[in-house]
Amino acid sequence: MLIYTHTLxxxxxxIGYLRDRTVEMPAFNTRPAILILPGGGYAWCSKREADPVAMQFLQAGYNVFTLYYTCRSDETVPALRWQPLIDAAGAILHIRRNAEQFGIDPAKIAICGFSAGGHLAASTAILWDAEPVQTALGIHGTEARPDAVVLGYPVITAGKYRHDGSLVNLCGDDADLRATMSLENQVRDGLPPFFVWHTVEDPSVPVQNSLMLAGALTAHKVPLELHLFAHDGHGTSTCTREVNTPNKHNSAWVALCTDWLAETFDFHL
Structure with a gap:
């Protein structure tokens, strides 16, 4: 296995975990990839939503990347605005442009995010062609668009059910930017398929965030799989003892997701 590092x-x-090419398994020398975006309110990137998640998808046969995107850890500095999205879209672009080197199918690149990282993953799928992103990356096509989206307890709205910390760190008091980053209002036809999971009891990012997104995706006939779990809080990652949130029932999201991705990408071990 190759551990790959790159600074955007x-x-x-x-950070990438890339499976070795082999003569014994030639049918799997090219694999789908998944890019993981940890949460942390756009103030930091949670380690609990990085490697533990990456290892699950690596075990499922994917080449896996984790992005430690730009965050606002110091409240005295300006809001992040478009930079995290430029980071995430730039990571998709980098992976796709180097797909042959990495042993990746360039048409099978998924993005997976949690909490604020879920907002960023959804933003990458919905706003990949926004002018600030395309200008910063110097592109005009679809190179930065992911092919599938996985969201865990995502921040979605800037409205009533918003997560204040995430929106402040990302947008500051810019009302127009907040409106743009209220993703339930930006959904359109032709988006990649989404897999979304959330807990109904989430005290930090209300489940309405996922419900509002699901409603918008359904209205635009975007393929969607939505799972709501009755109990547990926020930031549960893989729902195991490793990440300090053991919940056997909720941990089923991992198997449900890898099954969904296998069907979405027609990738079966």
């Missing part, structure tokens, strides 16, 4: 132009760190 804005300073974000990309």
């Amino acid at each position: 132009p804005g300073g974000a760190q990309l």
